[in-house]
Amino acid sequence: MDSISARRLADLAGDLRGDRPPRYAALAARVRLLVADGRVPLGARLPAERELATALGVSRATVTGAYARLREDGWASARQGAGTFAALPAGPHPGAWVPGPDDGAIDLAHAAPAAPPEVAAAFAAAAAELPRFLPGHGYHPAGLPDLRARIAERYTVRGLPTAPEEVLVTAGALHGVGLALAALLRPGRGLLVEQPTYPNALDAARALGARLLPTALDPEAPWEWLDTAEGALRTVRPPAAYLMPDFQNPTGVLLGAAGRERLAGAVARAGTTAVVDETLAELGLDALPPAPFAAFAPGTLSVGSLSKVFWGGLRIGWVRAGADVVQRLTALSARSTMSGPVVEQLAACMLLDGIEASLEGARERLRERRSALREALAERLPQWRVTEPAGGLVLWCRLPAPRSSAIVVEAERRGLRLAAGPLFGTGHALDDRLRLPYTQPVEVLRRAVAVLADADAAAAGGGQRDGVPGVDLVV
Numbered sequence: 001m002d003s004i005s006a007r008r009l010a011d012l013a014g015d016l017r018g019d020r021p022p023r024y025a026a027l028a029a030r031v032r033l034l035v036a037d038g039r040v041p042l043g044a045r046l047p048a049e050r051e052l053a054t055a056l057g058v059s060r061a062t063v064t065g066a067y068a069r070l071r072e073d074g075w076a077s078a079r080q081g082a083g084t085f086a087a088l089p090a091g092p093h094p095g096a097w098v099p100g101p102d103d104g105a106i107d108l109a110h111a112a113p114a115a116p117p118e119v120a121a122a123f124a125a126a127a128a129e130l131p132r133f134l135p136g137h138g139y140h141p142a143g144l145p146d147l148r149a150r151i152a153e154r155y156t157v158r159g160l161p162t163a164p165e166e167v168l169v170t171a172g173a174l175h176g177v178g179l180a181l182a183a184l185l186r187p188g189r190g191l192l193v194e195q196p197t198y199p200n201a202l203d204a205a206r207a208l209g210a211r212l213l214p215t216a217l218d219p220e221a222p223w224e225w226l227d228t229a230e231g232a233l234r235t236v237r238p239p240a241a242y243l244m245p246d247f248q249n250p251t252g253v254l255l256g257a258a259g260r261e262r263l264a265g266a267v268a269r270a271g272t273t274a275v276v277d278e279t280l281a282e283l284g285l286d287a288l289p290p291a292p293f294a295a296f297a298p299g300t301l302s303v304g305s306l307s308k309v310f311w312g313g314l315r316i317g318w319v320r321a322g323a324d325v326v327q328r329l330t331a332l333s334a335r336s337t338m339s340g341p342v343v344e345q346l347a348a349c350m351l352l353d354g355i356e357a358s359l360e361g362a363r364e365r366l367r368e369r370r371s372a373l374r375e376a377l378a379e380r381l382p383q384w385r386v387t388e389p390a391g392g393l394v395l396w397c398r399l400p401a402p403r404s405s406a407i408v409v410e411a412e413r414r415g416l417r418l419a420a421g422p423l424f425g426t427g428h429a430l431d432d433r434l435r436l437p438y439t440q441p442v443e444v445l446r447r448a449v450a451v452l453a454d455a456d457a458a459a460a461g462g463g464q465r466d467g468v469p470g471v472d473l474v475v
C-alpha cells in the first residue's frame with residue numbers, strides 16, 4: 001500500500017497561513033482537495049501526526065483536528081494501530097482529475113466544451129451506416145480502417161504525410177498518452193515534462209514509476225524553456241519527453257518552426273523519444289501551428305483527439321507513429337480494450353469529413369469567450385496577470401500571491417469548481433497560478449468571474465497580504 005511522506009504532503013498542502021481559520025479546518029480542506037483530484041492516491045497512508053505537524057510547522061493538535069475532520073467527512077479512514085488512510089466519501093468525488101457531475105456548479109476546473117450540433121447529426125448518420133458493419137465481428141483493434149485513413153489524411157493536410165498503418169485509434173488522447181508512456185517507461189526511467197503541464201499525463205507517468213524531470217515554462221519568457229529543455233536533454237538523456245508544442249496546456253505557448261527544429265535536434269542527440277500531445281493543435285485562434293512536431297522529429301509519437309474540437313463524450317483519439325510502433329501499441333491496447341466502439345468511430349469519420357467548417361465555428365465561439373473572460377478578469381481582478389494565448393482553451397493567470405489552493409476551497413463553497421495551480425506541476429510550486437478555461441458560454445464566464453473575485457477576496461482576507469506590489473498589468 002502506498003504511503004505519502006510528511007514532507008511530500010506538506011509540500012502539496014502548501015502554505016496555510018492565508019486560509020480561513022481555524023487552521024485544522026484549513027488543513028483538512030487542503031488534504032480533501034488533494035484526495036479528490038488524485039494527487040494523494042486513494043488508500044495512501046497519511047503521515048504520522050507528529051511528523052506532519054513538524055513538516056508543516058503547525059501544532060500537533062492542528063493535525064489531530066484535521067485528521068479527525070477528514071475521518072468525520074469520509075475523506076480518511078483509520079485502522080487501529082495501522083494509521084490513517086486517504087479515502088473517498090460516498091458521492092460524486094472521483095479521486096482522479098476528471099470533470100465532476102452536472103450538478104449546477106460552474107465547472108472551470110476542466111476545459112471541456114459542450115458538443116456542437118454537428119455531433120448529433122454525425123451520430124444519426126453513423127446509425128444509418130451501421131448495418132453495413134453488422135454482418136462482421138465488429139472488432140478492429142487498431143481502429144476502423146475508414147477512420148485511420150481519415151486521421152492519416154488530416155496529418156497529410158497539416159504538413160506531415162501519413163499512411164493509415166501509422167495511426168492507432170484510441171479512446172481519447174489520454175488513452176493514447178497512457179499507451180505511449182507505457183511503451184517507453186519503466187520504474188525509475190526519466191520523463192522530461194514541461195512545468196506546468198497536463199495533470200493527467202503526470203499522473204499516468206507517476207503510475208508507471210517514472211522519474212519526472214520538470215522544465216520550467218513561463219509564458220512571459222517562453223524562449224527560456226527551450227534553453228532549459230536543451231540543457232536537461234543533453235545532461236540527463238531521458239528515454240522519453242512529454243511535450244505540447246501546440247498551444248501548450250495550460251500556458252498556451254506555441255512553438256514556432258525554428259523552435260521545433262531546435263527541439264527536434266536536441267531530442268535526437270539525446271536519444272529521447274518525444275510523446276507529443278496535439279490535443280489542442282487544431283484550435284489556433286490568432287495563429288496556426290507550423291507542421292506537426294513529428295515532421296521535424298520523425299521518431300515522435302504524436303497523440304491527438306476529437307475531444308476539444310467536437311466533444312469529450314465521443315472518446316475518440318489516436319496515436320500517430322511508425323507502423324511498427326503502432327503495431328506494438330495496438331497489442332498493448334488490445335490487452336485491456338480489445339477494440340473501440342464502431343458507431344463512435346463512424347460518427348468520427350463524418351465529423352472529420354466536415355472538420356474545416358466545424359473548426360471555423362469552434363474558433364469563432366472560442367474567440368468570443370476568450371475576450372469575455374479576459375474582459376471580466378480585467379474588470380474584477382485587475383491585479384492578476386493573464387496570458388494572451390494565440391490558441392487552445394485556457395488562460396493561465398498569475399496571482400499576486402500564492403493562494404490558488406485557498407481560492408479553490410473558497411470557490412467550491414460558492415458553487416464554482418476550479419483546479420489549483422500546483423495540480424499542473426510536479427510538486428508544491430505554482431500556487432500563485434490558476435488556470436481558467438474559456439469553454440463555457442459568455443454569461444457563465446461572467447458569473448464565474450464574479451464568484452471568483454469573491455473567493456479571491458475571501459482567500460486574500462484570510463490573513464495574508466498580497467506579496468507582489470504594482471502588478472496591474474493585463475497582458
Ligand SMILES: Cc1ncc(COP(=O)(O)O)c(C=O)c1O
Nearest residue numbers: 172173174198249279305307317
Ligand atoms: C493536453 C491534453 N491532453 C489530453 C487530454 C485528454 O483528452 P481526451 O478527452 O481526448 O482523452 C486533454 C483534455 O483535457 C488535454 O488538455
